[in-house]
Amino acid sequence: MLSEASSSRDQDRPSTSLLAQIILFDGFDLLDALGPYEVFQAAALVSEGSIKVELVSTEGARMVPSAPGGLLIEASGHPDLDIADLIVIPGAAGPLDGDKSDSIPALLAREAAGDIPKIGREALAKQDVTIATVCGGSLILGMAGLLEGRPAVTHHMGMGMLATTGAVPVKARIVDDGRLVTGGGVTSGIDVALHLVERELGPRIAHAVETLFEYERRGTVWSGQGLAPIVLGPTEPAELPQSGVNLPPTKLRASDVEGRWDVTISTPIGKQSVIYDISMRDGIVTGAATQGSEKVPLEELVISGNRVTWKQRITKPMKLNLRFNVSVDGDAMIGTARAGVLPASKLEGHRLI
Numbered sequence: 001m002l003s004e005a006s007s008s009r010d011q012d013r014p015s016t017s018l019l020a021q022i023i024l025f026d027g028f029d030l031l032d033a034l035g036p037y038e039v040f041q042a043a044a045l046v047s048e049g050s051i052k053v054e055l056v057s058t059e060g061a062r063m064v065p066s067a068p069g070g071l072l073i074e075a076s077g078h079p080d081l082d083i084a085d086l087i088v089i090p091g092a093a094g095p096l097d098g099d100k101s102d103s104i105p106a107l108l109a110r111e112a113a114g115d116i117p118k119i120g121r122e123a124l125a126k127q128d129v130t131i132a133t134v135c136g137g138s139l140i141l142g143m144a145g146l147l148e149g150r151p152a153v154t155h156h157m158g159m160g161m162l163a164t165t166g167a168v169p170v171k172a173r174i175v176d177d178g179r180l181v182t183g184g185g186v187t188s189g190i191d192v193a194l195h196l197v198e199r200e201l202g203p204r205i206a207h208a209v210e211t212l213f214e215y216e217r218r219g220t221v222w223s224g225q226g227l228a229p230i231v232l233g234p235t236e237p238a239e240l241p242q243s244g245v246n247l248p249p250t251k252l253r254a255s256d257v258e259g260r261w262d263v264t265i266s267t268p269i270g271k272q273s274v275i276y277d278i279s280m281r282d283g284i285v286t287g288a289a290t291q292g293s294e295k296v297p298l299e300e301l302v303i304s305g306n307r308v309t310w311k312q313r314i315t316k317p318m319k320l321n322l323r324f325n326v327s328v329d330g331d332a333m334i335g336t337a338r339a340g341v342l343p344a345s346k347l348e349g350h351r352l353i
Contacts, residue, residue, distance in 0.1 A: 017044075018051040018200055020086035023116060024064040024075050025057065027107040032090030032134040032189050033066070033073070039193035039209055043201060046208040050201055056080075058115035067093035067102075079119050086196060087123050089116060090189065091136025096157065108139050109267075112318045117144030124180065132181040132196060134189035142167050143318035151175050151224060155185035164321040164339045173219030191217045252303050254280045256328050263349030265337050276349070289314075298324075308335075 020040045022033050033055070040053035057064055057075035064075050079087060092107035100106065120141050123131040133141060138154045141147050142165030152167045153159070153175045162169045174195055175182045183192035194217055198206035210216060261276040278287040278301070287298035289312055301310040308326050313319075324347070326335025331351040336344035 017049055018085045019083055020051060020053045020088060020196075021056045021079050021084045022053065022088040022090065023058065023079055023119065024055055024066075024073060024090070025092075025107075025111050025114075025116065026065050027067045027092045027094060027102060028064065028090045029093040029135060029186060030066040030068070030071060030073075031186050032093075032137065033088070035187065035189040036088050036090075036132075036134065036193035039190055039197060039213075042209045042212055043197045043205055046212065047201055047205050050205070051197070058119065067107075081119070081122055081126060081129055084123075084129060085200075087119065087129060087131045088189075088193075089120070089131070089133045089137035089140060091134055091139070091155065091186075104136060108136050109143060109318055111140045112143035116140055117146060120144070120146050127179075130179045130181060130196065132183070132192050134183045134192055135185050138162060138167070138182040139165070143320060145315070145319040147180075148319075150180060151177050151222070152180070152182040153184050153222075154182065157185075161320075161339045165319060166321065170222050172222035173217075174221045176221050176223040190215065191219070195221055252306055252308065252328060254285050254303060257285065257303060257308055260352040261333055261349045262352050263333060263347060266346045266348075267337075275352075312337075 020036075022037055024033060037053055037055065040051055044051050044053070054077070055073060055075050056077055056079045058079065060075070060078045062075055063072040065071070066073050081087070092104050092111075094102045094104050094107060096104050117140065120131055123129045124146065135155045136158060138147065138152045139158055139162060142152070142162055145166070148166035150167055151170045152162060153170050153172055154162045159169045159171070173184055173188055174192055176195070181192060181196065183189055194206050194209060197209060257278050258280055259278060261278065263274045263276055265272045265274060272291065275290040276287060276298075277290070278285065278298075285301050285303060287301050287310065289296050289298060291314075294315065296313055298310040298312055302308070306327055308328065310324050312322050312324060314322060320339045322337045322339050324335060324337050326333050326347060333347070333349040333351070335347045337347055338344040
């Protein structure tokens with residue numbers, strides 16, 4: 001017969017173990033994934049197995065190269081939303097600048113066009129699964145269009161890009177939006193996992209893990225609950241356009257820009273071909289971009305001095321809101337397209353008609 005103390009202890013524990021699955025992909029940031037992994041393992045240790053954790057891959061069981069350094073980490077199988085309670089998506093590591101395949105923009109864009117967003121979409125549709133991201137993991141979901149209108153956070157250098165995906169960037173260590181929990185850069189993965197442990201297993205288990213690790217979380221977990229604060233002080237200034245190219249000194253006129261343009265944009269994941277139609281109607285310059293079967297309007301199209309600027313929402317190869325800054329010299333167009341603080345993509349084109 002169990003003692004009264006033992007019965008009381010067992011009543012505080014869930015009857016079945018929670019399962020956390022951390023999705024690995026080629027080039028994932030090692031600490032983004034292994035920080036949460038060790039927290040969940042420690043939580044299992046101090047809670048008599050009330051939580052389990054697995055490293056998985058959308059390709060199934062395999063050795064997955066991490067970054068930096070290419071250290072191989074074993075994934076035991078596929079993500080399984082029929083049994084998982086928590087899904088964790090890490091970010092990537094690598095150079096921020098450049099257009100090589102191992103750059104962070106290229107790695108995140110590749111995963112945004114792959115199977116991870118499918119898992120994310122299905123997880124967000126379930127009432128009994130929480131999806132969490134660390135660092136650039138939120139950008140993978142954002143570029144797939146899964147964070148539109150939702151508060152979220154990522155690494156501080158990616159907050160501008162996060163905004164271009166339609167998410168609502170929040171400057172916090174952790175953002176808890178119910179069954180979507182996002183964390184900031186790299187080490188925030190430890191805090192994200194501790195927050196999930198506290199939320200699912202209780203503060204005593206989370207505190208025991210912190211004590212074991214000799215680690216203290218920092219910052220306040222942001223959530224949309226409670227009173228909304230009054231904004232104090234001036235708001236941040238709007239980002240000024242940056243061209244990154246040498247522009248001709250002549251002042252452009254609407255007639256210089258009008259016409260159909262065949263444009264190539266060199267992005268970290270390859271070259272994108274787009275047709276632009278720009279015209280003057282009732283004294284207002286308007287335009288549209290066509291890529292394949294998709295046609296979208298150009299927003300805030302402005303001719304100012306020797307520059308033409310506009311905003312454009314794209315969905316291929318990922319969902320982003322881009323800022324364009326170009327110059328026209330005769331029948332040639334040059335300039336840049338930019339998402340947040342990520343390196344600008346070079347734009348080149350020529351007038352068709």
